[in-house]
Amino acid sequence: MDGLRQRIDNHIIRPDVLSRTDFDRCTEAEQVLYDDQRLQWFSNGLIVRTPALRRLTMTGLSLLRVHNPSAVGERGIVLTGPPHIGKTTALIRLAAEVEQWAGKRAPDFRETGRAPVAYIEMEPKASPKSIASSILNFYGIPHSFKSATQHQLTDQALDALRRRHTQMLIIDELQMLKLDGKTGDDAVNSLKTIMNDSGAICVFAGVDLLEGLSSRPAEQIMARCQVTQMRPFLGSDDTSRGHWASLINSLGGAMHLLDAEPDHLAPYADILLTMTGGKIGDLRSILALAMANAITDRDDTGDEIITQDHLVGVGQIGVA
Template sequence: METADTEALARQTRITLARNAATTATARRGLAVSGAAGMGKSTAALLIGKRHEKAERRRLGRADDRSFAPVVYAVVPPATTPKILIQAFANWLGLPVPQRATAQAVTEHVVGVLRTLGSSLVILDEAHNLTTNRLAGAEAASTLKQFADRLDATFLYAGIDLPATDLFAGEMGRQIKARMIVHQMRPYVIGTKAEREAWADLVLGVEDLLPLAAHAPESLAEHAPYLWDRTGGSIGALRAILADAAIGAIIDGTEKIDRRRLEATATDYASEEHHLEHSRQEQPPRRRGLKRAQ
C-alpha cells in the first residue's frame, strides 16, 4: 500500500543509493526514518528493503541466487554494546558467533560476508536504542560508524524521534548528522480539504485490504473523520483498529464493518487518550447557573 511517506522515502532512497554508488572518496550518505510510535517507520523501511531486493535481483539477473543478499536487516537491542550490535547483523546472516570472540573479530567476519553477498542496503531498526551518553553506547556508535565506512552500502536507520536521541548528540552525533538525510513521519491531519482527502484515501486503502465477504466497498469513507478521531491520524493505529474490527466481523459472521462495529473495537491507549481529549475539546462549555436576586 502506497502512501505519501513511502513515495517520498522510496524516491530519496533511490537518489541516495545512486549517489553512494558513484562516490568512492567521500563519506557515504545515509537515511533516517524518524517519528513517533505508530507512524509506520519500520513498515516503510521494510517496504523499501523489499523493493530494493527485488529491483537488484531483477537488474543483475540473480532472482534465485542464494549467494546474493542486496539487503541486510537488523534491530538495535536495548543497552547495546559494540559486540551486541554487530552480533545482531551476524544473527540475521545466520553466522555463529563464538562466546569469546571480540567485537572487532565479529565485525571483520560480518563485513567479509556482506561484501561476498553484495549487500548494498543495510536497514537498522529501533535505532533510538543506540545511546551515546554511556561508554558502551558511545563505543557501539563508533563501531557502527566504522562498520558503515567499510561497506559499499547505504545505511537506512529507523527509530523513534531520532533527531532528539543520543544518536545525533555529541561529537559522534555531529558526524552522523553531517552525512544523514532525515525523513520525518508525522500523523495525518485533517485541517484542510486536501488533508481530509488524503486521510480518506488512506482509510479506503486499508479497507481494500480487508477480506470481508459482505462489506460494501468504500463504505468506510463516511467514517473517515471518526476514524481520525479514534486514531489521532496514526497509520499504525488505523491499521490496527480496522484489522481488529474485521477479525470481529469474521468471528461473528457479519463479514462487514459499520459504525457500531468501529465503536465496539478497542484501540491502543495512546489513541484512546487522543479520542478522549478531542471529545472534551468538542463539548460546549457549561454555563454557570445565575444566582437569584435577593
C-alpha cells in the same frame, strides 16, 4: 537472512472481487475461503502507499543508482517517527524493492549467495558490540560475542557485508542503543565505521532518532544522511484531513465488503482519527479486526458492512 527473505517472498494474492449475488451462489466452503482470503489480503498483503513510504523507497533506490561502493562515507538514510506509525513495514517494503532492483541486474543473485540487503533489529539494552553481532547473526555466521572484542566483531561484520555483496544495510529499532555518553559515542563510532567501510548504503531507523542522534559524534553520520520522518495524521489542517479521508476511503475499498457502499468508512473518519491518533499501524489493526467482526456478524445481521459498533468495540473507546 532467511527470515527477511520469507517476509519479502510472502506474496498474498489479492482475491477477486465478488458481488453479493456471486458470493451467494458459492458453496459454504467457497464462501469461507473467500472470507479468509479477503482478511489475509487486507491484514497482510495490502500495501498502504503513504507519502512517507513513497519518499523512503524513492530515496533508497535513487541512492543505489548513484552509489559508489569504493567511496568513503557515502550517503545514507535516517527514518524516524513515533511508535506504531509503520516504520518497520516501510523498511520491509524498501528491502523488497532493493531485491527487485538487484534481481534486474543479477537475476541469479540468490543462487550465488549474494544478499543485496541486510536487515537487523537492535534489541533492548543493545551495546556497541551488538551492532556487529546482529549483522553476523543475520548471515548465520558463528561468532563469540563475549570473548571477541568490538573491533574483532566489527571486522567480521564488515567482511561478511563485502563477501555477500550487500548494497544496503537496514538497522531498525536503533533507539534501543544507548546513544548518549561514552557508550553512545562508541556505538556511533561503530555505526560510522560500518557506514564508511562496508560499501553499503546504511538506513538507520527508530523512534525519535533526531534527538538520539544529536550528539557531536553523531553529527558526522547525520550530515551524510537524508532524513525521512513518519508522522501521524494530526488532522489539524485541511490538507492533513484530506489525506486522512483519502486513506480511509482507500482502505475501505480494499476490504471488498459485500454490502458496503463506496466510501462507506467516510462517516467514521473523525472517530478513527481519535481512536488511532493518526497512526497508520493502529488504523490497520483496528480496521482488520472490525472487518473480521463484520464478516462474522453477516449471518446474524444479513448485511456485511462495518458499523460504528464494530469500530468502537475493537478500539475500546467511547464515542458520544
